[in-house]
Amino acid sequence: MQEDFLHYIWQHQYFDRTDLRTTDGQLITVLKPGYRNADAGPDFLTARLQLDDVEWNGAVEIHLKASDWHRHHHQTDPKYDQVVLHVVYEADQPVQRLDGSVVPALPLAARIAPHLLQAYHRLLEQPTSLLPCASHLPEVPEITRTSMVERALLERVELKAATVSALHQRLGDDWEATAYHTLAAGFGFQKNSEPLARLAKALPLSVLRRHRHDALQLEALVFGQAGFLAENEATITDEYVTKLRQEFEFLRHKYSLHGTGLAVHEWNFLRLRPANFPSVRLAQLAAVLHARPALFDALLTATDLPALLRFFQVPTSAYWRNHYRPGVAGKVPALGKSSIYLLITNVVVPLRVAYAHHTGQQEQVESAVALLNLLPPEHNHLTDDYAALGFQHRNSADSQGLLALHRAYCEPRRCLHCAVGSRILQRNSVNQ
Known part of the structure; x- marks a missing residue:
C-alpha cells in the first residue's frame, strides 16, 4: 500500500x-x-x-x-x-x-472496506496494461473520462507555459528573446530540441538582429555556430558553403563567438528521415528568422490557423531546397503542415499562455488552448490505443490530453489522483 x-x-x-x-x-x-x-x-x-x-x-x-x-x-x-x-x-x-x-x-x-482495498490493489498491480483501469472503463461515464482528459491537457499546457515563463525571467523579461529561444527549441522536434536550445544560447538574438536582413549572413551565423561549416570532403568544393564559412569567420571574430558554438557530433541524425535532419531544420529556422523580424508580435497576433500557417510557411534559400546537409545534394520538401502543427502546439500555445499569465489576461489562456481544437489529432501508438479503449480523439487537444493522461497518471499509476480511477474506487467505497 x-x-x-x-x-x-x-x-x-x-x-x-x-x-x-x-x-x-x-x-x-x-x-x-x-x-x-x-x-x-x-x-x-x-x-x-x-x-x-x-x-x-x-x-x-x-x-x-x-x-x-x-x-x-x-x-x-x-x-x-x-x-x-x-x-x-x-x-x-x-x-x-x-x-x-x-x-x-x-x-x-x-x-x-476489504473490497475497496482490493479494488485499489487491482488498479495498481496491473502488470502491462496501458491503463490500469482498462477493464473497469465501461463503469465510468464518458463525461468523467472527457473531463479528466481536458484536465490533463490543461496541466500539460500550464507545465509548458511555466517553462516559457522561467525562460522569460532568465532572459531579463525580454519577450522577443523568449520567443526566439522557444522557437529554436521547437524546431528541434524532440530529437534535436536540446542542441537547438543550446544553439540559441550560443547565438544571442542581439547578434542575429543585426543580420536578419541578410539571408547569407544569417545562415552563416546559424550554421557556423551549429558546427556545420567545417571543411570536409563533401564541402571542400561547395561554393555556397565556402561563402558561408568565409562570412562566419568574419562574424565570429567580430562578435567574439570563438569556442561558444556546438560541434557537428552533438546533433542527432540517427533514425531520422533526411527531411527531418537537423541541418534542414536549421535552414527552416533561419528562413523564419529572416522573414519575420518581429517574432513575438507575429506569433502573438496571428488571429487564426491560416495566419499561423503563413507565419511558418517561409521558403528556405535556394541552396537548402536542394541540400540535406552541407555539400550533400537532394531535393528537400518545404516545412510540412504536420510539423507546423507541432510548432503551434509546442511553441505558439505555451508562449501565448505564458504571456497571458504575465499580463493577467485569463481569456487569452482559453483562446490559446482553443487553437489545439483547430489542429488535427496526432496519431501514435499511445493515442491510438486510448482511442481504441473509447476515449475521444478528434483533434490535437484530445491528443495532447491523452498523452498527458498517460504520462502524468496512467504510466506512474497515479490512479488516486485521476478522476477515472477515483470514480472506480467510489463504486467500491463504504456508503456512509
Whole structure:
C-alpha cells in the first residue's frame, strides 16, 4: 500500500466512521477533513475536528505506520506542532510533538472496506496494461473520462507555459528573446530540441538582429555556430558553403563567438528521415528568422490557423531546397503542415499562455488552448490505443490530453489522483 491511498481515503472519508475513536478512546467527529498540502509540512491543513466535547482546528498528518512520524523526524519539526490528529493505517506506537505532548492517533486498518482495498490493489498491480483501469472503463461515464482528459491537457499546457515563463525571467523579461529561444527549441522536434536550445544560447538574438536582413549572413551565423561549416570532403568544393564559412569567420571574430558554438557530433541524425535532419531544420529556422523580424508580435497576433500557417510557411534559400546537409545534394520538401502543427502546439500555445499569465489576461489562456481544437489529432501508438479503449480523439487537444493522461497518471499509476480511477474506487467505497 502507498501512503497516497490513505490520503485518498481521508480526503473523501471512505472509511467506516461508526463510533470513531482515537487510540486513547476519544470520540472523533470530523467536521472538515482539511485540504491537501502541496508544500512542506503536514498532509492536510485547516481541518476541523471534535475530540469528545472539544473542537480542534489544525492539521492532519497521515502515515502507513505511526512510527513513520519518528522516521521522518516530525517530533523535532515545529511545522508539525499544529497536527491535531495522526491518521495511520497501523498505530504501532504513540508519537509526540516538539513539546512532548502526545498526538491523538486514528488507526484505519479495520475501517477500510476489504473490497475497496482490493479494488485499489487491482488498479495498481496491473502488470502491462496501458491503463490500469482498462477493464473497469465501461463503469465510468464518458463525461468523467472527457473531463479528466481536458484536465490533463490543461496541466500539460500550464507545465509548458511555466517553462516559457522561467525562460522569460532568465532572459531579463525580454519577450522577443523568449520567443526566439522557444522557437529554436521547437524546431528541434524532440530529437534535436536540446542542441537547438543550446544553439540559441550560443547565438544571442542581439547578434542575429543585426543580420536578419541578410539571408547569407544569417545562415552563416546559424550554421557556423551549429558546427556545420567545417571543411570536409563533401564541402571542400561547395561554393555556397565556402561563402558561408568565409562570412562566419568574419562574424565570429567580430562578435567574439570563438569556442561558444556546438560541434557537428552533438546533433542527432540517427533514425531520422533526411527531411527531418537537423541541418534542414536549421535552414527552416533561419528562413523564419529572416522573414519575420518581429517574432513575438507575429506569433502573438496571428488571429487564426491560416495566419499561423503563413507565419511558418517561409521558403528556405535556394541552396537548402536542394541540400540535406552541407555539400550533400537532394531535393528537400518545404516545412510540412504536420510539423507546423507541432510548432503551434509546442511553441505558439505555451508562449501565448505564458504571456497571458504575465499580463493577467485569463481569456487569452482559453483562446490559446482553443487553437489545439483547430489542429488535427496526432496519431501514435499511445493515442491510438486510448482511442481504441473509447476515449475521444478528434483533434490535437484530445491528443495532447491523452498523452498527458498517460504520462502524468496512467504510466506512474497515479490512479488516486485521476478522476477515472477515483470514480472506480467510489463504486467500491463504504456508503456512509
